[in-house]
Amino acid sequence: MRRDLQVNRPTAVSCTDLLGEKFMNETLTIETEVVNNRKWTDLLAATKWDCASGLINILWQGGDLMVRTSKASDWKFVDKLQKENSEAVGFIQDTIWSKYVWGGERNFVVLICEMNLDPVGYVLMTPGRGAETYGKIQQIAVRQDARRLEYGTALINVARQFCHEFSRAGFTLRCRVDLESNHFWNALGFEKYGTWQKGKRNHVGMKASNDINLWRINLNEGLPRLFT
Numbered sequence: 001m002r003r004d005l006q007v008n009r010p011t012a013v014s015c016t017d018l019l020g021e022k023f024m025n026e027t028l029t030i031e032t033e034v035v036n037n038r039k040w041t042d043l044l045a046a047t048k049w050d051c052a053s054g055l056i057n058i059l060w061q062g063g064d065l066m067v068r069t070s071k072a073s074d075w076k077f078v079d080k081l082q083k084e085n086s087e088a089v090g091f092i093q094d095t096i097w098s099k100y101v102w103g104g105e106r107n108f109v110v111l112i113c114e115m116n117l118d119p120v121g122y123v124l125m126t127p128g129r130g131a132e133t134y135g136k137i138q139q140i141a142v143r144q145d146a147r148r149l150e151y152g153t154a155l156i157n158v159a160r161q162f163c164h165e166f167s168r169a170g171f172t173l174r175c176r177v178d179l180e181s182n183h184f185w186n187a188l189g190f191e192k193y194g195t196w197q198k199g200k201r202n203h204v205g206m207k208a209s210n211d212i213n214l215w216r217i218n219l220n221e222g223l224p225r226l227f228t
Helices: 040-045 072-084 094-101 148-166 181-188
Strands: 013-016 058-062 065-069 109-115 118-126 134-143 170-176 191-196 212-218
Touching: 058 148, 065 148, 072 094, 072 109, 072 118, 072 134, 094 109, 109 148, 118 148, 134 148, 148 170, 148 181, 170 181, 181 212
Parallel strands: 134 170
Antiparallel strands: 013 134, 058 065, 065 109, 109 118, 118 134, 170 212, 191 212
């Protein structure tokens, strides 16, 4: 566990994720699931996944790579990546990060991948709506270099830990069909299970501005596959 970490800023990144007509506060699925009469925010506060404590937990380490929980001082790094790649990942306003991630008001988890203590990527995920369901990768960004697949793999390795701890089947995400990121997801082991067609509305009424691929990955071998 580490309390303080200097945030460095990468200059080149590659981002992947979802886009609807807008990607702001109202387009995120804000889950406030209650488990055994306890809200998810309470459950996360008692675990190593808590991003609102102001402390950092190292969740995975391999060679010169490490994945850790985030804290509020990571905002400058995260904000820079999403702004540089807003066409690919959309834009989530700063109040969402400050309140729902680092303020502890919602169940958002942000993990940081580092190489030699230099941040090279992050993932924003939410835990889904119940045991044996899929969590959601809301946004992910990794630096565009020769090792970007390693960064993504490291983040997915920690997402697997999350699934085992909270009995999730895996994670889903969305990616515009015209983005190179689709190859990235395929290389990481995600499988495409559908397409959200341009102009059509989804279950919460959002309309797609482009054709969007729907991806998922199963990360909990102890649970039966929900789809075959």
